Amino acid sequence: MPRKLIAALALIAAAALSATPSAAAAPERPFPPSAPAAQAAQAAADPHYEILVFSKTAGFRHSSIDDGLTALRELGTANNFTVDATEDAGAFTTAGLAPYEAVVFLSTTGDVLNDAQQTAFEQYINDGGGYVGVHAAADTEYDWPFYEGLAGALFQSHPAVQSATVQVEDRAHDATAHLDRAWQRTDEWYNYRTNPRASARVLASLDESSYSGGSMSGDHPIAWCKDYEGGRAFYTGGGHTDESYGQAEFRRHLLGGVRWAAGMTESDCRPETGYTSLFDGSGTSGWSQAGPGGFTLADDSLTSYGGLGMMWYTAKEFTGDYSVKLDWKMDDDSNSGVFLGFPASDDPWSAVNNGYEIQIDATDSPDRTTGSVYGFQAADIAARDAALNPPGEWNTYELRVTGERLEIFLNGRRINDFTNTDPARSLRQGHIGIQNHGDGDSVSFRNIRAKVLNAGPSAGEVKGVNGKCLDVDNSQTADGTKVQVWTCNGTAAQRWTVQGDGTVRALGKCLDVSGGGSADGTRIQLWTCNGTGSQSWQPQADGTVRNPQSGKCLDASGGTWNDGTPVHLWTCHTGPNQKWNLP
Template sequence: MRRLLRPVLGTALAALAVIACTTPATPASAADAPYDVLVFSKTAGFRHDSIAVGTQAIRELGAANSFTVTATEDAGAFTTANLAQYEVVVFLNTTGDALNATQQTAFESYIRSGKGYVGVHAAADTEYDWPFYGNLVGAWFASHPAIQQANVKVENRATAATATLPQTWTRTDEWYNYRTNVRSTARVLATLDESSYSGGGMGADHPHSWCKTYEGGRSFYTGAGHTQSTYAEPAFRAHLLGGIRYAAGRTKADCRPETGYTTLYNGSTTGWSQAGPGNFTNTDATLTSVGGMGLYWYNAKQFSSYSLKLDWKMDGDDNSGIFIGFPSSTDPWSAVDNGYEIQIDATDAADRTTGAVYTFKSADIAARDAALNPPGEWNNYELLVEGERLRIYLNGVQINDFTNTNPVRSLAGYIGLQNHGTGDDVSFRNVRIKELGTQPPNPPTGNTTVQAEAFNSTGGVQVVGKTGANGGSTIGYIDNGDWAAYNGLNLTGVTSFRSRVVSGGAGGAIQVRTGSTTGPILGSVAVPNTGGWNTFADVTTNLSNVPASTQNLYLTFTGNGTGLFDVDDLTLVRGGGGPGPTPGTGPVVGLAGKCLEVDGGATADGTQVQINTCAGTPRQTWTVQGQTLRALGKCLDINGSGTANGTKIQLWTCNASGAQNWVPNAADSSLRNPTSGKCLDVSNNSSADGQDVHLWDCLGAANQRWTLPA
């Protein structure tokens, strides 16, 4: 039977008649629940004369938008008890070392409790020796040219901080260059067009404003805010208000880092066409639905495995959806009959409301409600299609996980935006896609690593966001008898299994099976208590009787008690004779044949890295993982993301920042940090045991030559 777009009446004619009589809903904009903001403006360096007017501007924003403001320059306010009363702390043009160690600890606990931080302008010129703060703000100040007019390119217009800004925002301010590019660790909201002013120092990609989550809290930063006149600008005040609301959790946004996407629509409708009645207006790089029922679809290409992201907004009780997986057709009903609709309307039944795969699977309603912005505000969808599995993310939060099992349908095909009918006015912005490529060669020739949270089905476990995890998440809350399945893995040539795990609990074991949770066991590996829930370790085991074919792989978990361990990723190792020295794991050998070592084998963040006589100990055992070097569950790191010669090299919780990227140079055997352009160097060219390593200009000298584990 033909399934209607909204099968709530007996016939399509009746449904269309009801839609035609719908009165457009008026925008609903509920006030935020009241909250409190602390504005902190202590300066230990340059003092901006705009601090007073900036503080007053935030007070005025609060009076009109449901928050109260306490302003202080007293670092004594940074106690656990005092900070607890605020949802957000704004660092307003702070400079230098503003907090002592005890105050820093209190603020770290505050952020980890789920609270918010807003940094304005010189907040990036603050606390250079406090790595936590550097990661929270995102990037530190490097330099600036004279105050002048410039063009700000707003690349993400789906947040409250940017939704009302033009694509090109032309204004006058003091334009910061930063020591590092924040794009790999935050969602960049706006960049500077260096061709529009003099003195830019970061090139074509010059972030100016961004948001991110960090250690359980929310962070927003804007590089604007030097001049007094800035705080009188309506556009800037809206920008700042949106950032405060995000940090307070009063509006939601997808602040995950984003790279590698291709624009399908951002003002240009090339490749798009209308199927059926109605249309979309195209103004200010925004598509808005008119009439219907129809479908505006991208006919230039069909897609199979991909991440599709787009921004959408309803003005009231409106109705629309995104269709995927349908064949080429000028009939919008083809998408209904052959594809899948991801719904937007938040007022329908559970299996046909926001986040639902329409009539096939409801979203997780509680997760959906927590992530959804109300009518009048923008939302973001990510539709992650991997084969026949679809995961739906709303403002960065996963709210649905659906697998197509209907052989007549497929998630592969074309994509389109629905215009549902008169009065159902929904707008779209910034439609972009990242294709995920094809399956590896058959048979694969190298190891296969799968993120544990990329399971196809599971029993008992949950996805857990965790700092230091590859991809930012693990599977956790693992109890005896729980399991996770990974479909369609080619096991040809696999000889052993390796998994990155973490446990502050009892530990247990991972059993590797094929076919089902009771299928044959190929191998089993013990998972110990690794020393804490943020201390990662690799466990590995030989596999036997591995079928040389594509299989559904099952991990079954055993142990005593609850909360046994988390799993970060799993690797199918080909060749090498089992779990001896795993590929990419072993010593890093440098000057005079000495080994790179974590001083004392300590695991605290900030522990110095040095060289010492090779002894094969865990403190000298490093794993090459992507562009990171990992030991004792943490990463080789540049203190404070510094770039100066002599900057300390240390052990630090893995955080995907540029300070933890190391690329071997085959020409001179150096290890280079791409962000700073400098090399891992043995200080003083000394081969003495315990000699520190640090960052230094690349010279090709013997004290910068390193041999990585094979």
């Protein structure tokens, strides 16, 4: 059966099921009862598909290839896909690749395809095919620009095999949703010639301070995904060791990459930089509950219960243009939503009556189901269904406000485009909230983040304890220069620009947490701006300035604060040495 047709037939079947009348109970809100849909059922098994595993080597050959192939075959048996394996590049023809939903490059090395075979593979990707690169797939085809773009980055060097901390940045993708935010494992950790962050969604990165030999200046992606030239590309740097393929967490990571590349699950694989965390799972600072019920906090997620109520972000009112992203999951036919553009209030109905709700509900009417602007505009249902993961799997919303226009993206695909024309409401000013709809409605949220768009920077002094200014030591600009407090003197070393992307900049460089660390006392320094979480800062209502990645605050060290006192990272406590006035 031609590639992607199976998935299309599954969607047609789901649409047919959604026309069946319902005996479901009416929702708590005074709106018509819902009609069921296939989305309301628990996630079904994937339809059967085939993948090709290619492991030809023209350079170093990894002993783990055999273990990797065994693991993929066992995953296929358990998850309804068939694995064909080859080291014959002659398989790379239009006809030879046609049966496969994805092709796995399993630790290939060197030049493995000739010109005609490369052309056939390019066409396969252009036609919607999937690519999975494992470990030394990045040590392959250095002179083929298409492949470098597909893989995302190519190998440069590696230190000895050792344990390292993998920082999981995206826990909505099927390859990483099962992992904790920190994943400790042993492997051979590649350094790459370029950083893929600008062209791919980084799923996981290495904490270079947790091992020896990292050479990517503290921003070290190790797994990523991207849409590429019509197809899908997933890469993981793990898989050097034989033992990797016997590890349950790594196997599940590999399975998620295969499922996504084969089009069995959806995810937002667009590049992402400049977002500030509003909720990262470490706590609910800055959030307040309005109305009955609430949210439980577990596994870095907020899960709704009871209601009708709402958890809303009190620490900041969003004005102008902005983008909000968050991950959500329902386990059955539940009801929830995300609110934008409502005034500060402890009454959840204020958000309903004054703002806009982006709905999460599998079975309501079109203007009140997932992806709709509740009661105002339905989503493009065909686009929504093609992008939607079923109950039990994570989805990602992006809610992008430009002027009074609201674009809703589901797993990276735009499914709704709404413009507010009500003069009593405004998307450009208000708060963000997530709804707990009522008894029996259980929806989980995690990784809530926001980015100000097209906001002009504010520049001036950053004043802290005893009226002293945040200062770059001796106006130096080298990476790693000390940042300190000093008597305000009006020099360029004390002129900071607070950008809309959450960075705080002086002398052309960024305020940076050394090594992306999170321990109390971690050095704060000046560093080349790189878009990582170690350079994101979020002013709080209590006057502190928080680094969302670590959950800790900018702090003037010690108990006395003289000229030259360094600043560092410290657990937030709202003492005078953590209070800052930004320009």
